[in-house]
Amino acid sequence: MNSISPNLNIMIKACEKASKSLIRDFGEIENLQVSKKGPSDFVTNADKKVEKILIEELLKAKKNYCIISEETGFTKNTDEENIWIIDPIDGTSNLFHGIPHFSICIALKSHGVIKSGLVFDPIKDEMFFSEKNNGSYLNNKRIRVSKKKDLNECLFASNGKKFRNVELAKRNTGSAALDLAYVASGRFDGFFQENLNIWDIAPGILLIQEAGGVVNKADIKKINDIEVITSNPSINEKMVKILDKF
Template identity: 65%
Template sequence: MISISANLNIMIKAVEKASKSIIRDFGEVEKLQVSKKGPKDFVTKTDKHVEKILIEELSKIKKNYSFVTEESGIIKNKDKDNTWIIDPIDGTTNFLHGIPHFAISIGLKSKGEMISGLIFDPIKDEMFFAEKDKGAFLNNQRLRVSKKSALDECLFSSNHEGVKFSSLNMRCSGSAALDLAYVASGRLDGYFQNKINLWDVAAGSLMVKEAGGIVNNLDQYDTYNIDIKASSAAINDKMLENLKNF
């Protein structure tokens, strides 16, 4: 059995609670697809509701930790050394269109470094998590990045509009958090995107590192404007060479 920290335990309980309303609301979205008005307002409500549950649950035990969240922004509490970084639904557009590919993402930053990350895909029931120096896991199975070394055998993801890299096999999944979790689990070989928000990549960047991959330094960017490049160690140099003009 994997030993997990008290903080990660709190994160798991919070996402399990919040995911119940996501699953329920996703069922409703299916019905709203065919209505004239569409589900947009409804999904915004879900986003805010899920974030509210996560903040409440995380604050129950860690009353003073601060927050950086998608909906509420920066919440400074007494403890500024420890910050929860939350994306209530990463992949909102997929959710909105009834596409079952989205996740709840929570990262914990302590004294300037990421120490815990959790990405939960409630529809596929896949719980990805990582802790600094303890490895990365999917539903209790240890994760390792891909070992492929030939670029033409690799698969990459970027949600960058209009980006065409003729030499790389590309996907655009609509969820940065899951893309990073998939790099950590070897399903994808690399992920890159410019001008992305911290809450989209906080948990996933730790996960990739803990699974043996490489992520560029994110601390040089501000919260709302991060350029991320993440991949397995085997192809990192080749990927960066391909992305020189990106």
């Protein structure tokens, strides 16, 4: 693989540091399932803890960059052209129920373009990352979208309620960020959902584009209420046609 940029290196290091507390917290979830208090407060605290570590690490390296984060919203700094986009835990419902399928997400938006993105699954130790014009990778191995051409053989992800009548084989995994990473790596063939937030999708859409996929809709100028339709190029036209019916 080509060498990674200093900014992506900062993102990876921040992610790895934050993941240590998240892995520890996940180990505690099973014990909390039987307690009277329950795990919801615990998960909220885990979310905030991960976010705090990420923000501290990112600002330590680039103190002037702005930040958009799920928990704290928009933090304005002097460099408004560079924005860290953070989702400390994508898939909190899975974490809450002790399901090992959630991720830490960071993207860098620079001059209106997503330049770097990563989605890290700390439990499976899978780091998906990409940089504009430099390809997409899973743990340093190059990844590409699937090559399937027959819709009947394809598997799609959709965590939203929209398109529920669509006759496509689909999964609801509870983590949009990992769904997009799985499309980039060819595990899923496509993804469609609406009402997403920028921190859910920013790293994933770059991963897919750099892995050779097509992203039809994903307005990165918006913060909330974003619709995403994406797939491998071979099935894209057919997929969009089916979704447009509904």
